[in-house]
Amino acid sequence: MAIISKSSEYGLRAAxxxxxxxxxxxxxxxxxxxxxxxxxxFLTKILQKLTQGGLxxxxxxxxxxxxxxxxxxxxxxxxxxxxxxxxxxxxGCILGLVGCGVKRPCPLHQHWxxxxxxxxxxxxxxxxxxxxxxxxxxxxxxxx
Amino acid sequence: MAIISKSSEYGLRAAxxxxxxxxxxxxxxxxxxxxxxxxxxFLTKILQKLTQGGLxxxxxxxxxxxxxxxxxxxxxxxxxxxxxxxxxxxxGCILGLVGCGVKRPCPLHQHWxxxxxxxxxxxxxxxxxxxxxxxxxxxxxxxx
DNA sequence: TCCAATTAAGACAATGATGTCTTATATTAG
DNA sequence: CTAATATAAGACATCATTGTCTTAATTGGA
Ligand code: FES
Ligand code: FES
Numbered sequence: 001m002a003i004i005s006k007s008s009e010y011g012l013r014a015a016x017x018x019x020x021x022x023x024x025x026x027x028x029x030x031x032x033x034x035x036x037x038x039x040x041x042f043l044t045k046i047l048q049k050l051t052q053g054g055l056x057x058x059x060x061x062x063x064x065x066x067x068x069x070x071x072x073x074x075x076x077x078x079x080x081x082x083x084x085x086x087x088x089x090x091x092g093c094i095l096g097l098v099g100c101g102v103k104r105p106c107p108l109h110q111h112w113x114x115x116x117x118x119x120x121x122x123x124x125x126x127x128x129x130x131x132x133x134x135x136x137x138x139x140x141x142x143x144x
Numbered sequence: 145m146a147i148i149s150k151s152s153e154y155g156l157r158a159a160x161x162x163x164x165x166x167x168x169x170x171x172x173x174x175x176x177x178x179x180x181x182x183x184x185x186f187l188t189k190i191l192q193k194l195t196q197g198g199l200x201x202x203x204x205x206x207x208x209x210x211x212x213x214x215x216x217x218x219x220x221x222x223x224x225x226x227x228x229x230x231x232x233x234x235x236g237c238i239l240g241l242v243g244c245g246v247k248r249p250c251p252l253h254q255h256w257x258x259x260x261x262x263x264x265x266x267x268x269x270x271x272x273x274x275x276x277x278x279x280x281x282x283x284x285x286x287x288x
Numbered sequence: 289t290c291c292a293a294t295t296a297a298g299a300c301a302a303t304g305a306t307g308t309c310t311t312a313t314a315t316t317a318g
Numbered sequence: 319c320t321a322a323t324a325t326a327a328g329a330c331a332t333c334a335t336t337g338t339c340t341t342a343a344t345t346g347g348a
Contacts, residue, residue, distance in 0.1 A: 061345020
């Protein structure tokens, strides 16, 4: 089951990696690529998207890298995955029918929409700030 | 967000279609393919898998088709999606890390595993019987 | 100024999921 | 038996995602 795409996974892990660093730090993509075990060029593309989306900011050249564009408590996981995977990530029918909730619902709509709402709420509620905190306190991992 | 694969979507829709018919009826793949708007050959492959998995049974030749292999109240949606997508469908890390729950957890594990369990429980609890009932009573749809 | 480090951008390849087609096999009806 | 109907099996094609590579542009420091 892949709730989010690989691209989103990578984007989240990188964002959490940056959030764990001192505020304002520019982290190089090369370092993240190495520490997180993600292809450098692929990660670059994903972070470019997040930069263009206004969630991160970048600086080229020596001492350059990627930093958060806003305070970590104002960036939610939902912001990130929707920026990468598209804004209607949580809007589709679980059976793949077009227009979930618009036309007649499918047999699973009632049951699925409840779970879906909970998941979306979780993504919305979780900020980089909060997760970075928990990660440090509980020694959680961002790589295999 | 695609919780399940297209193959699973098609398998579920076909199973629900069969469950809505009189018990023991063999429904031809051609009919389902047409009514559900699914490629005939693709649907055939999926139903073969479910047949080999013991959830459906098939009969070749004239008057042949696909039928449920067991009473509709003993086939859960989980049975179907796990048969199609693999048994560890609900076991993966949301960040794609290997060994969810085995090694140190990832920052989202605590939050995600709770939701994941709920979704799996929903799939386990929902039987073809129950959904076919609700579908008939509330005029729900299985196609676009 | 010049060099090293670093992101930006886009072409291109590899992979896996999805979809199509052809041939073989089995069953029923006449 | 024969013809019509239907699934079984597997080769093959298409597509979106993922991953790789090359070149250009920018920045800071020796
Ligand atoms: S119509 Fe299927 S989940 Fe909403
Ligand atoms: S380790 Fe990431 S969800 Fe379990």
